[in-house]
Amino acid sequence: MLKGRALKFGDSISTDHIIPGRYAHLRSNPSELAKHVLEDADPTFAAKVKPGDFVVAGNNFGLGSSREHAALVIKMAGVSAVLAKSVARIFFRNAINSGLPILICDTAKINDGDELEIDLTAGTVRDITNGKELEFNKIPAVMLAILNCGGLIPYIKKYGSFKLE
Amino acid sequence: MGKTLAEKILSQKSQSEAKSGSIVIARVDLAFVQDTTGPLTVKQFQNSGFERLANPTRSVLFMDHAAPSPNYGLSNDHKLLRDFGRQSGATVSEVGGGVCHQIVAESLAKPGDVIIGADSHTVTAGALSAFATGMGSTDVAIALALGETWLRVPESIKIVLSGNFPDGVYGKDLILYLIGQIGADGATYKALEFGGSGVDNMSMSARLTIANMVVEAGAKAGLFASDKITREYLASQGRSNEYQPISSDDDASYEKTINIDMAKLEPMVAKPHTVDNTAPVTEVRGTKINQVVIGTCTNGRLDDLAIAANILRGKKRHPQTRLIIAPASRQVILESIQAGYIQTLIEAEAVILPPGCGPCLGLHQGVLGSGEVCLSTSNRNFRGRMGSPKAFIYLASPATAAASALTGEITDPREVI
Ligand code: SF4
Numbered sequence: 001m002l003k004g005r006a007l008k009f010g011d012s013i014s015t016d017h018i019i020p021g022r023y024a025h026l027r028s029n030p031s032e033l034a035k036h037v038l039e040d041a042d043p044t045f046a047a048k049v050k051p052g053d054f055v056v057a058g059n060n061f062g063l064g065s066s067r068e069h070a071a072l073v074i075k076m077a078g079v080s081a082v083l084a085k086s087v088a089r090i091f092f093r094n095a096i097n098s099g100l101p102i103l104i105c106d107t108a109k110i111n112d113g114d115e116l117e118i119d120l121t122a123g124t125v126r127d128i129t130n131g132k133e134l135e136f137n138k139i140p141a142v143m144l145a146i147l148n149c150g151g152l153i154p155y156i157k158k159y160g161s162f163k164l165e
Numbered sequence: 166m167g168k169t170l171a172e173k174i175l176s177q178k179s180q181s182e183a184k185s186g187s188i189v190i191a192r193v194d195l196a197f198v199q200d201t202t203g204p205l206t207v208k209q210f211q212n213s214g215f216e217r218l219a220n221p222t223r224s225v226l227f228m229d230h231a232a233p234s235p236n237y238g239l240s241n242d243h244k245l246l247r248d249f250g251r252q253s254g255a256t257v258s259e260v261g262g263g264v265c266h267q268i269v270a271e272s273l274a275k276p277g278d279v280i281i282g283a284d285s286h287t288v289t290a291g292a293l294s295a296f297a298t299g300m301g302s303t304d305v306a307i308a309l310a311l312g313e314t315w316l317r318v319p320e321s322i323k324i325v326l327s328g329n330f331p332d333g334v335y336g337k338d339l340i341l342y343l344i345g346q347i348g349a350d351g352a353t354y355k356a357l358e359f360g361g362s363g364v365d366n367m368s369m370s371a372r373l374t375i376a377n378m379v380v381e382a383g384a385k386a387g388l389f390a391s392d393k394i395t396r397e398y399l400a401s402q403g404r405s406n407e408y409q410p411i412s413s414d415d416d417a418s419y420e421k422t423i424n425i426d427m428a429k430l431e432p433m434v435a436k437p438h439t440v441d442n443t444a445p446v447t448e449v450r451g452t453k454i455n456q457v458v459i460g461t462c463t464n465g466r467l468d469d470l471a472i473a474a475n476i477l478r479g480k481k482r483h484p485q486t487r488l489i490i491a492p493a494s495r496q497v498i499l500e501s502i503q504a505g506y507i508q509t510l511i512e513a514e515a516v517i518l519p520p521g522c523g524p525c526l527g528l529h530q531g532v533l534g535s536g537e538v539c540l541s542t543s544n545r546n547f548r549g550r551m552g553s554p555k556a557f558i559y560l561a562s563p564a565t566a567a568a569s570a571l572t573g574e575i576t577d578p579r580e581v582i
Pocket residue numbers: 230264265266284286461462463521522523525526543544
């Protein structure tokens with residue numbers, strides 16, 4: 001069960017909004033890099049995000065480059081899951097590989113600042129502030145197994161290769 | 166039931182019946198990283214506990230995004246990649262070689278391959294009938310170690326092209342038009358398969374431009390069947406023996422079909438700040454621009470530089486508009502020198518960059534300042550992409566870019582050719 005506050009964003013938040021190429025020189029220094037998380041979408045985000053918060057976005061979250069740092073900096077900021085109406089595919093894979101849950105649901109029903117409670121196994125999001133309950137799309141089995149291991153590296157260490165069953 | 170191109174390639178490489186929606190484990194023919202994603206791949210490879218690459222000769226580390234390095238942080242990243250190359254036996258594509266996707270097209274990709282790159286524009290090699298897709302650093306680290314990866318077999322959308330490009334209209338205009346029609350998430354998780362009579366005479370360079378940008382509609386792959394043009398291209402690169410016929414079956418099933426009559430297209434732009442914010446160039450004509458960029462993995466090939474040189478020959482760029490040329494590879498710059506294009510462009514007062522990504526991602530070599538407007542032949546115009554988040558980026562073809570460099574404002578290339 002995950003519990004935290006919703007921090008809302010609009011549609012089409014790209015990897016350039018999340019962590020622009022101009023900070024590429026900081027990529028080997030993740031804690032410095034994380035100070036710029038989502039800077040071009042909301043310059044106040046890094047200052048206000050607290051461990052356990054959720055990023056709640058509209059359509060096509062994470063579109064753009066393959067930079068995995070986009071998923072990593074969100075995780076490093078303490079965000080415990082990303083909720084969006086839809087997610088770009090490379091970002092989706094990167095987030096799961098980094099152990100950051102991504103939930104596809106109708107985020108229009110959630111307001112900025114709402115308290116949320118998420119049950120990953122039941123597939124439900126409860127908005128405590130407005131009382132609404134949402135369901136999210138099933139995560140493919142191979143992705144769920146990776147997520148359950150905490151990311152792709154621990155998964156491969158455990159299983160040695162990809163297992164489809 | 167017949168197979169789409171994606172299903173065909175992934176069936177071959179997974180030794181299974183790869184149907185849309187199923188998940189397969191596919192053999193990887195080529196895995197690569199570039200200098201901004203590669204350092205994390207190296208770290209994750211080391212974390213994974215593997216010691217050897219599955220296929221060292223088909224593992225490539227490209228120095229292209231910041232090449233030569235503009236600061237010591239990035240120099241350290243380059244150093245790390247070179248060291249890893251030396252230890253692991255992976256190929257290092259050094260500074261000056263060019264953009265990964267162009268080199269993959271010139272010398273590595275072949276029909277039927279599965280190609281995984283830690284760069285979203287890996288889709289470019291779909292022009293050569295390879296199932297090529299971008300992934301993150303960790304996925305590529307594991308693909309380097311195992312020589313395989315898991316893939317969800319995408320549903321396909323068929324794009325049926327007919328007719329021929331009118332004068333002044335190119336592959337770039339077609340793909341901008343298509344992205345404008347279906348939107349930046351119009352093909353998320355899907356493959357776009359290009360076919361129809363309009364493809365028959367389409368140059369490899371136009372196909373590469375189109376495949377390059379399918380990811381801007383969210384697509385996982387952009388695929389062309391292999392044909393005479395593919396065979397001729399491989400032959401011109403001294404790779405005749407790598408040709409293999411591969412195409413979809415007539416009774417394959419597609420999620421939908423989109424028909425485009427190429428004869429009806431016109432020069433297009435993508436306006437700030439999203440790639441699907443497209444319009445005919447006539448709509449934004451007259452917009453003043455501070456910088457024009459011609460090049461990158463989208464439009465930095467010989468044909469593109471030829472178009473620009475033909476428009477700029479004997480003329481000079483507008484005094485208030487900087488003109489930057491970023492050839493996609495060493496081969497491109499060498500051939501452009503031999504053809505005289507580089508001289509023509511320098512006489513037109515262009516700056517010629519070394520082969521590589523150039524100013525495309527705002528790292529160096531033409532970073533935009535606040536309030537500046539750029540017209541670029543690259544593939545992304547997101548806020549902050551090329552420097553200041555307060556800059557404005559328009560995307561267009563090399564013809565539109567060259568015509569606009571002459572006048573200092575966005576110009577319809579049909580007015581100057
Ligand atoms: S030229 Fe631009 S889009 Fe192409 S690989 Fe380089 S940074 Fe990416």
